[in-house]
Amino acid sequence: MLIGGPSMYQWEKYKAYPHDHWWANFVRAARLRTEQLRTELGPDAKITWLIYKQGYVDRAKQENQDLVGLIDSVRERFNLNLVWFHAGPEVINYLNHGQPRDEVKIADLEYFGHSNRACFMFDYSNNIDSACKSWLHEDELIQINRRDFARGAYVKSWGCHTGESMSKKWRAATGTHMIGAIGKTQFMMEELPILTSADGKWVN
Numbered sequence: 001m002l003i004g005g006p007s008m009y010q011w012e013k014y015k016a017y018p019h020d021h022w023w024a025n026f027v028r029a030a031r032l033r034t035e036q037l038r039t040e041l042g043p044d045a046k047i048t049w050l051i052y053k054q055g056y057v058d059r060a061k062q063e064n065q066d067l068v069g070l071i072d073s074v075r076e077r078f079n080l081n082l083v084w085f086h087a088g089p090e091v092i093n094y095l096n097h098g099q100p101r102d103e104v105k106i107a108d109l110e111y112f113g114h115s116n117r118a119c120f121m122f123d124y125s126n127n128i129d130s131a132c133k134s135w136l137h138e139d140e141l142i143q144i145n146r147r148d149f150a151r152g153a154y155v156k157s158w159g160c161h162t163g164e165s166m167s168k169k170w171r172a173a174t175g176t177h178m179i180g181a182i183g184k185t186q187f188m189m190e191e192l193p194i195l196t197s198a199d200g201k202w203v204n
Contacts, residue, residue, distance in 0.1 A: 001033065001050065001110055001112065002051075002109065002113070002120070003030050003052065003112050003113060004026055004112065004113020004120065004121065004123070004159075005055015005056055005058075005122055006022075006023050006026065006055055006056070006059050007114070007124055022189075023056070023059045023062075023063050023065075023067060024070075027074070027112075028189065029112045029158060030112045032192055033110060033112075034049075034080070037108070047081065048080065049071075049075065049080050049081070050083045050091060051082070052084075052085060052113070053068070053084035053085065053086060054123065055122065083098065087134050088134060088135050088137070091136055092136070092140065095144055095145075095148050096143075101145065101147060101148050105148065106148050106149045107149075107150040107154065108155075109149075110155070110156045110158060111157040111158060111159060111162075112158050112159070112193075114160070115160055115161060117162065118138045118139075118165050119135050119136065120162075122134040122135060122136070138165060141166075141172075141173035144173060144174050146173075149174060149175070153176045155170065155176050156178065156179040158185060158187075159180075159185060161180075161182075161183065161184070162178070162181055163179070163201075163202065166180060167180040177204040180203060182199065182200055183195060
């Protein structure tokens with residue numbers, strides 16, 4: 001599970017459709033998906049959460065809660081390998097070198113966070129209004145080693161617009177299909193994200 005950070009209220013409060021009223025938008029969705037995988041694969045299957053730390057450190061000040069501690073409690077409950085990161089290159093480095101990839105292949109990779117058609121935006125509207133300083137861009141995907149993934153690996157971005165360009169670049173770079181959305185998605189409380197654009201669909 002690759003998890004981005006939430007936006008900050010100071011940037012979003014004046015928008016007609018503000019993002020991330022709830023700090024746990026992405027964490028909750030990742031937890032729901034983790035519960036599904038635990039049921040399917042059992043308690044000992046290796047599941048890693050690769051999560052953008054600064055977003056939750058910053059949002060904690062707004063919430064007056066220890067969000068990092070709350071996320072750590074999820075790690076304990078679901079027996080997760082929890083890895084915090086700060087920048088896109090760290091994500092690529094973990095995919096390539098975080099485990100001995102000749103032995104431990106990636107069978108499932110899913111992204112929960114802000115995105116546009118060409119980029120995972122890990123800190124969208126966190127440091128800068130409607131912009132980001134930490135990302136993984138489609139042009140950087142060629143740095144990911146194709147041998148990281150198991151044959152038939154399941155890859156999906158639950159963020160907005162990824163299916164409009166980034167999914168194609170992902171396939172070209174890694175040899176695996178990445179399911180992505182045409183249009184916008186909405187993160188929910190008790191179910192996985194849904195498509196919200198009139199012509200929205202999942203593509204790979």
